[in-house]
Amino acid sequence: MENPNDHPATTNNHRKHPSITLLGLRSDKHSKDSSRHHLPKFAHTNPISASRPLLQHQYSQNSKILAEVFQKAKLSRDTSAPPMNVKQEEANISDIIDVSNNQPNSPSFAMNTNQNDAETKFDNELAIENNTNKVENKKPVNPPLFQNRRIVLDKLVQPELGSKPLGPSEAAVGNTGNEEITSSSSSTVKTPLGERYQENLPLNNFSVAKEPKDYALKEHSISNLSANNPSTPTSHTNGPGGPRSLNNSSGHAASGILETDRLVQPVPNRDSNLQHSPFRVDYSRTSNYNDSSHFLRRNKFFPGRSFSPMSEIVGINDISSNTDFSDLRSDVCSYERNIPATTSKIASYSSASTFRRLPRAPGSKVHTEVPKSPLRPRTNYRPLNYSSKIGPVSFDRLLKDADLVMQSLASRQQHKLIQESKNTRRLQKTIRPYPPRSLKRLSEYERARLTAYELEEVKDFPEIYFIGSRGCDKVSKVIAPGCTEELAFDDPNGDYRVNVGDHLFYRYEVINKVGKGSFGEVLRCIDYKYGKLVAIKVIRNRVKCYDQALIEAGILERLTKDESFIESNIIRYFDHFNFRNHLCIVTELLGENLFEVIRDNNYKGFPLIIVKSFTAQLLKSLNFLQKQGIIHCDLKPENLLLCDHTNARVKLIDFGSSCRYNEKVYTYLQSRFYRAPEVILGMPYGKEIDIWSFGCILAELYTGIPLFPGANEAEQLGYIMEVLGVPPRELITISTRSKIYFDSQGQAHPIFNSRGRPLIPSTKRIDQLTRCKSPSFLDLISKCLQWDPKKRITIEMALRHEFIIGNNSENMLRRTPLNSPINSPIKGSNSKLKNPVSHSRIAHPLPNPPLYHNP
Numbered sequence: 085m086e087n088p089n090d091h092p093a094t095t096n097n098h099r100k101h102p103s104i105t106l107l108g109l110r111s112d113k114h115s116k117d118s119s120r121h122h123l124p125k126f127a128h129t130n131p132i133s134a135s136r137p138l139l140q141h142q143y144s145q146n147s148k149i150l151a152e153v154f155q156k157a158k159l160s161r162d163t164s165a166p167p168m169n170v171k172q173e174e175a176n177i178s179d180i181i182d183v184s185n186n187q188p189n190s191p192s193f194a195m196n197t198n199q200n201d202a203e204t205k206f207d208n209e210l211a212i213e214n215n216t217n218k219v220e221n222k223k224p225v226n227p228p229l230f231q232n233r234r235i236v237l238d239k240l241v242q243p244e245l246g247s248k249p250l251g252p253s254e255a256a257v258g259n260t261g262n263e264e265i266t267s268s269s270s271s272t273v274k275t276p277l278g279e280r281y282q283e284n285l286p287l288n289n290f291s292v293a294k295e296p297k298d299y300a301l302k303e304h305s306i307s308n309l310s311a312n313n314p315s316t317p318t319s320h321t322n323g324p325g326g327p328r329s330l331n332n333s334s335g336h337a338a339s340g341i342l343e344t345d346r347l348v349q350p351v352p353n354r355d356s357n358l359q360h361s362p363f364r365v366d367y368s369r370t371s372n373y374n375d376s377s378h379f380l381r382r383n384k385f386f387p388g389r390s391f392s393p394m395s396e397i398v399g400i401n402d403i404s405s406n407t408d409f410s411d412l413r414s415d416v417c418s419y420e421r422n423i424p425a426t427t428s429k430i431a432s433y434s435s436a437s438t439f440r441r442l443p444r445a446p447g448s449k450v451h452t453e454v455p456k457s458p459l460r461p462r463t464n465y466r467p468l469n470y471s472s473k474i475g476p477v478s479f480d481r482l483l484k485d486a487d488l489v490m491q492s493l494a495s496r497q498q499h500k501l502i503q504e505s506k507n508t509r510r511l512q513k514t515i516r517p518y519p520p521r522s523l524k525r526l527s528e529y530e531r532a533r534l535t536a537y538e539l540e541e542v543k544d545f546p547e548i549y550f551i552g553s554r555g556c557d558k559v560s561k562v563i564a565p566g567c568t569e570e571l572a573f574d575d576p577n578g579d580y581r582v583n584v585g586d587h588l589f590y591r592y593e594v595i596n597k598v599g600k601g602s603f604g605e606v607l608r609c610i611d612y613k614y615g616k617l618v619a620i621k622v623i624r625n626r627v628k629c630y631d632q633a634l635i636e637a638g639i640l641e642r643l644t645k646d647e648s649f650i651e652s653n654i655i656r657y658f659d660h661f662n663f664r665n666h667l668c669i670v671t672e673l674l675g676e677n678l679f680e681v682i683r684d685n686n687y688k689g690f691p692l693i694i695v696k697s698f699t700a701q702l703l704k705s706l707n708f709l710q711k712q713g714i715i716h717c718d719l720k721p722e723n724l725l726l727c728d729h730t731n732a733r734v735k736l737i738d739f740g741s742s743c744r745y746n747e748k749v750y751t752y753l754q755s756r757f758y759r760a761p762e763v764i765l766g767m768p769y770g771k772e773i774d775i776w777s778f779g780c781i782l783a784e785l786y787t788g789i790p791l792f793p794g795a796n797e798a799e800q801l802g803y804i805m806e807v808l809g810v811p812p813r814e815l816i817t818i819s820t821r822s823k824i825y826f827d828s829q830g831q832a833h834p835i836f837n838s839r840g841r842p843l844i845p846s847t848k849r850i851d852q853l854t855r856c857k858s859p860s861f862l863d864l865i866s867k868c869l870q871w872d873p874k875k876r877i878t879i880e881m882a883l884r885h886e887f888i889i890g891n892n893s894e895n896m897l898r899r900t901p902l903n904s905p906i907n908s909p910i911k912g913s914n915s916k917l918k919n920p921v922s923h924s925r926i927a928h929p930l931p932n933p934p935l936y937h938n939p
């Protein structure tokens with residue numbers, strides 16, 4: 085065997101498609117020298133081309149190791165297999181390697197003859213390896229190249245190593261002394277084809293490589309694409325250095341990984357249609373990382389750069405063949421890059437049951453089924469456990485973390501919903517806008533489909549986009565006895581009698597109902613004017629509802645027009661119109677509300693990381709509303725809607741009760757569980773009522789159960805007093821409804837809950853009720869839940885609170901313990917019941933007599 089030293093680790097595929105190889109570059113047909121203008125298309129943006137000699141040196145190191153391995157392989161080859169000389173081997177591999185690409189005129193002719201020869205030799209090595217595999221298996225094997233290699237190397241390296249895998253200490257030759265880099269941390273990767281690899285790579289193999297000056301790896305993401313999926317977008321990112329895969333859509337697809345005990349390199353698989361490399365590198369111009377160790381670490385070529393804890397949490401292996409998660413995985417890598425090395429020192433998390441429910445593509449492997457091998461240890465899922473030493477977490481990173489965990493939490497139900505989201509997206513793609521037509525332009529057939537009422541009504545519509553789908557039931561006029569003509573299209577409650585497939589306003593097609601509230605129904609519709617999906621809230625045909633909805637539409641319109649609206653996490657308003665005496669508000673279409681998500685998850689709350697993300701998003705919304713001088717007045721989980729089922733992004737909806745600071749019309753507002761004490765007690769109120777609701781929501785999102793689940797107002801106050809004690813005297817004196825709950829001395833009248841249990845003030849603590857051990861979380865809740873509105877935390881302070889920006893040391897993936905009383909199933913309860921009340925609020929024996937008076 086010829087010494088493959090000095091030869092880059094390339095394969096035939098590179099010759100076919102001039103591109104940059106994993107560790108450096110490939111020549112192309114024009115590349116006789118390394119000058120930029122001779123470089124292939126991507127080389128203009130890839131300054132690493134300039135460091136070819138250095139990389140070749142690096143190749144030589146790698147090749148050396150490979151040569152050793154192959155040499156050992158030869159020695160230990162099964163003696164029963166027929167001996168094979170190099171020529172035979174070369175002949176055998178001719179079907180694998182297309183040598184025609186080595187022709188000087190071929191597009192990928194090597195940079196110089198030596199190198200070309202060297203590549204050929206090296207390719208031969210690889211081919212021999214494949215050949216060995218064939219011999220060993222005694223049958224022709226034609227899986228992707230990397231799989232062959234993988235099998236061969238597993239079999240061949242192992243006997244040499246015994247049962248002990250090569251660790252960094254054995255492998256460390258020419259160690260740079262960088263502890264982190266040479267640490268024995270290892271991680272596994274799943275390639276697009278489903279293999280799992282250990283990444284346990286000593287630095288010494290790469291220590292000579294140098295990153296081009298002024299360039300550092302900006303992006304390195306793992307593609308999670310299926311090898312069979314050619315439809316995946318080619319790039320997720322942009323940047324000055326030209327983010328791209330090493331093997332991009334122009335045929336440089338890489339789907340293989342060559343692994344030895346010392347290194348892992350992606351090897352292109354010419355059979356693959358992949359448009360993404362599993363090792364996508366982006367060299368962008370930065371001044372921070374200009375040495376090779378940074379470059380390599382960030383390229384995951386050695387253990388110092390282990391995989392993202394988040395990627396392990398969500399089980400990258402499990403989702404690798406699901407193309408829908410490509411952005412997700414790309415996100416994992418892109419934001420993880422910025423995590424300091426200290427964050428990789430995270431605790432091992434053996435109980436991964438939470439994450440095993442991750443939806444997997446059919447046929448993909450479960451991580452526990454990975455064959456045992458010294459080279460391929462089982463992956464331990466690791467929780468996100470930020471070190472408290474590192475700085476604050478950015479808002480963006482928090483959101484992305486939460487998105488991933490949200491994905492990993494996908495239950496069966498959510499899996500269905502994800503499917504629904506997919507279908508919606510697919511539908512969205514197929515919808516096209518219709519050209520407007522006048523009545524005259526309608527065909528005879530179309531006119532025949534209109535009812536007599538519609539034929540009159542349509543005259544008022546100069547632009548007709550849609551008249552109802554063929555064969556759909558039309559909403560006909562029904563004038564019941566005692567009913568006026570205005571109510572002819574409504575049911576007895578005043579709701580519009582909607583028919584699926586029918587039109588609204590000769591423009592929208594009704595697809596289905598997505599929600600119902602006290603003001604009306606929300607429909608999913610297609611807007612044929614713009615060709616998109618929208619949600620339309622059809623308000624009840626009642627004067628009060630109509631007027632209030634007009635206010636809502638006005639507020640939404642005003643909010644949407646603000647330039648900082650985009651970052652406000654508030655539902656986007658499009659339009660409103662009156663149709664058959666129903667006010668209709670057109671908004672963007674969103675997903676499930678958070679209450680539904682919790683309910684569908686059997687009233688299990690969200691992990692703290694998701695709660696944190698929701699909290700941050702909600703605070704942004706409240707901050708925006710505050711700047712606009714608006715009080716929402718109806719904050720609750722039902723009014724926080726997921727944007728999509730695949731992430732943890734929420735938007736705030738329902739401004740039907742909202743008011744401006746100076747236009748407070750109502751004294752009775754907010755949903756009961758989230759009602760602020762000043763509203764219950766009839767005190768003057770302000771924007772602080774939203775903070776109270778916000779505090780209640782935080783606790784509920786974590787526990788899955790309302791914090792103060794009063795069945796009536798007195799009970800509601802009783803639950804609040806259980807935690808906060810009796811309100812201060814001065815508040816009682818200014819409240820208009822104090823007599824209902826307190827006597828003249830300010831002592832609370834005894835309150836019993838609906839089960840007859842006395843609600844005794846100051847007998848519960850927030851941490852008891854939430855079962856949460858996160859001090860920052862509890863602190864934020866308790867700062868929101870203050871009797872005195874002036875003492876409540878402000879939105880600005882909440883945005884800077886430790887829980888939001890801090891690097892919490894708690895396990896952020898933990899949910900409320902399932903066996904805790906707070907989450908125990910309620911006896912005889914129907915899980916579909918709205919907001920079940922915890923039965924666990926058992927009175928604790930009191931050390932002191934109950935405090936019914938103000939302390």
Ligand SMILES: Nc1ncnc2c1ncn2[C@@H]1O[C@H](COP(=O)(O)OP(=O)(O)OP(=O)(O)O)[C@@H](O)[C@H]1O
Nearest residue numbers: 599600601602603604606619672673674677738740
């Ligand atoms: N844009 C939307 N996309 C998807 N679903 C929506 C949308 N808007 C509302 N919904 C669903 O409809 C439900 C009722 O909507 P909304 O809260 O606006 O109505 P409402 O009559 O004001 O309710 P409430 O009784 O709380 O005042 C929501 O909880 C939500 O589940």
